[in-house]
Structure formats: structure tokens, C-alpha cells
Amino acid sequence: MSEMKKYMEKAEASILKTYNRFPAVFEKGEDVYLVDMDGKKYLDFGAGIAVSALGYSNEQYKNALKNQVDLLLHTSNLYYNKPAVEAAEKVVKASGLDKVFFTNSGTEAIEGALKVAKKYAYDKDPSKEYEFVAMHHSFHGRSQGALAVTGNSHYQDGFVPMGIRAVFAEFNNLEDVLSKITDTTCGIICEVVQGEGGIYPAKKEFLEGLRKVCDEKDIILIFDEVQCGMGRCGSMFAHDLYGVKPDVMALAKGLGCGVPVGAFVTNEKTSKSLVPGDHGTTYGGNPFATAAVSTVFDIFESENIVENVKEVGAYLYEKLEELKEKADGIVDHRGMGFLQGLEFDAPVSPIVNEAFAKGLLLISAGSNIIRFVPPLVINKKHVDDMIAILEEIIVK
Numbered sequence: 001m002s003e004m005k006k007y008m009e010k011a012e013a014s015i016l017k018t019y020n021r022f023p024a025v026f027e028k029g030e031d032v033y034l035v036d037m038d039g040k041k042y043l044d045f046g047a048g049i050a051v052s053a054l055g056y057s058n059e060q061y062k063n064a065l066k067n068q069v070d071l072l073l074h075t076s077n078l079y080y081n082k083p084a085v086e087a088a089e090k091v092v093k094a095s096g097l098d099k100v101f102f103t104n105s106g107t108e109a110i111e112g113a114l115k116v117a118k119k120y121a122y123d124k125d126p127s128k129e130y131e132f133v134a135m136h137h138s139f140h141g142r143s144q145g146a147l148a149v150t151g152n153s154h155y156q157d158g159f160v161p162m163g164i165r166a167v168f169a170e171f172n173n174l175e176d177v178l179s180k181i182t183d184t185t186c187g188i189i190c191e192v193v194q195g196e197g198g199i200y201p202a203k204k205e206f207l208e209g210l211r212k213v214c215d216e217k218d219i220i221l222i223f224d225e226v227q228c229g230m231g232r233c234g235s236m237f238a239h240d241l242y243g244v245k246p247d248v249m250a251l252a253k254g255l256g257c258g259v260p261v262g263a264f265v266t267n268e269k270t271s272k273s274l275v276p277g278d279h280g281t282t283y284g285g286n287p288f289a290t291a292a293v294s295t296v297f298d299i300f301e302s303e304n305i306v307e308n309v310k311e312v313g314a315y316l317y318e319k320l321e322e323l324k325e326k327a328d329g330i331v332d333h334r335g336m337g338f339l340q341g342l343e344f345d346a347p348v349s350p351i352v353n354e355a356f357a358k359g360l361l362l363i364s365a366g367s368n369i370i371r372f373v374p375p376l377v378i379n380k381k382h383v384d385d386m387i388a389i390l391e392e393i394i395v396k
């Protein structure tokens, strides 16, 4: 038995079975490729689920982490630390929002955002029990609170009741959202581009309508930019493309480019809702994680990452449109930048598995959709290579 096979067997013997994994043990990354224990190289169009935005060989990023390991890993939030301050300033400047709370994951960023909205409403009127309007087909994470606003029973079944009250409306249907708002609605939460739900971008009128009703009724508007933010859609944050600002924004995935870190970011109106004692985390915002965040922002600027997403993302769009014409079974192509989806008329797992065998990592979003979320540093040649492999599989 190969060494790699042995590791896979040991994994199944010791790691809780919550995933059906692809048969590879990845040992290292190079550029935008992953290499398994047998030395097989894979072109990565999944980026660890939209995380590894800088690919795997950014020296500045690696050196910043190595440097921080030598200096200091952790202090707790009882004290200040330099990287957290620098990272927070960069998030605030890039977003135009007011304050940041660093978390360890996207789920925790959502939890914090929900607590901000509940507390804001409670401070105005503590006599009510508040609820959220969330969207069908959304995905916000796996804790009981984040699950409660995730509009997909597939994730919720077996775990009800949950700690947050939520009603669900159809995404991009403003009338439906308006009909779900009551005097106990404290927040509306949505992704700007639905990721796990199948790569559905919001319509401009929809986000503008949400902003308007939230302003009129003093409801907190939360944008989940965990997947679509950090340059992935061709602007620093996806909502920049729409000119609509949230009251609270959740970030993670590309924020640390591989170091586990998330954040929720508040505007001036919501920055005072959580006060000492209301919220906390032991690890969150530690020097190691925030050194990653701080360096990621520096590199985004010095290497014009967002420009690359715009340019190569448009190229990817063109190539996928061509492929859609050539191949049978593609029913839709959606998205922007490096968050694009191809919807097929049948489950895509056979295509994804064949691509895997040919050294191309693709991931799905829902059963019939291939999601393209490569590192943000790929070039046109990588797109051509990916398309060539995909074409081999689907153009008969």
C-alpha cells in the first residue's frame, strides 16, 4: 500500500467522518498548484474553498508569518498587540466602516454580527424578542446561530430549535423581504453573492431596496462577505460594485489567505452596541492571525490583486461563455471576477471527479453547479489550462 493510501486509512480511523474527501493527501503548495504525497500536481481552482487568494508561493506573506512566529504568537485580548492594530486600521480604511472585531472563522464573524444587531435593537427597546430576515439558499456557517439564518434545510435538519429567530425570504425578491419585516425585526442578513447556494449575485435594486427599508425602519443590514469579499468579485468588497453599504459586514476566507481568521466590521451606528463584557474570544485577533491579515492587505495593494481579478476574471468569464456554447448540458453561467458558476442539467460530481483524476481541482456549489474560485493571482494561461481539461471532459 502506498504511503499516501496509509494516511487516508489512518484519517478515516481517527478523524470524525463529516466529509467525503477526495483521495489525495496534499503535502505542499507551489504557485497555484497543490502537490500530493505521490508527487502528483493539481491546478487549483478551488483555493481551499475561496481561501488561498495569494496562491501558495508568496514570499512576502510567508516571511511575515515566519517573522511573527519568532516574535509572538498569542497574548489574549486582555492586552493590545501591534499586528491587530495594524490589521484593524487596514480593514477600516479599505471598507470605509468604523470598527473591527477579529474572530477565528466566518461562522464566528456571523455570530458576532447577529449579536450586534440584536443588541442594537435591545438597547432601543428591551421589551421585545427580536428576529432576523434571512434569505433562502443562503449559507452563513455551522454554529447554531449562523445555522439559524442559513436558508437551506439540508444544513439545519437535526439541529432545531436554534438560538436565533429567523424568517426566510426569497433572495433578490424585495417584495418578499418587505412582507417578512415586522416590529420585531432587528436585522436583515444576506450574502452579496450567494456562494454555497449556487453563485447567485444580488441585483442592484434588491440591495438598494434593503438599504432603504433598513434606514427607514432602523433595522441593521448585515452583508456576509465571507466568500465574495476580499477582492474575489473584482473589487475589494463585493458591495463596492453596488454602491450599497452595510451596517455590519462579515469577513473570513480570503482575509487570512490560509491562516484561520475572520472579522465583523461595524459602522458608526453599530460600533457602540457591544460593550466590554458583551462579546469576547480567547484567540480572536491574536498577533499571528492579524499579522497575516495585515500582510494580506499590503500585498493586495502592492501586487494589484484586485486589478488581476478584474482582468483575468473577465477572461475567465469569456472562456466559460465559449464553453457554454460548445458543451451540452450547461444551462447557466453566473457570477463575476473569481466567483463564477456553471450550472448543468445534471449533478456535476462525475465532472469534478474526472477533473481531479486529470490534475485539476474544481469544487461544486449545490449538486449541479461547478464553482470557480481560484487563487486571485492566477493568470490567463492558468485559465486556458483549466478550460482545456474541462473541455476534454464535457465537450464530446
Ligand SMILES: *Cc1c(COP(=O)(O)O)cnc(C)c1O
Binding pocket: 105, 106, 107, 108, 110, 139, 140, 141, 142, 191, 195, 196, 224, 225, 226, 227, 228, 252, 253
Ligand atoms: C464559508 C462561509 C461561511 C462560514 O465560514 P467558516 O470559516 O467556514 O466558519 C459563512 N458565510 C459564507 C458566505 C461562507 O461562504
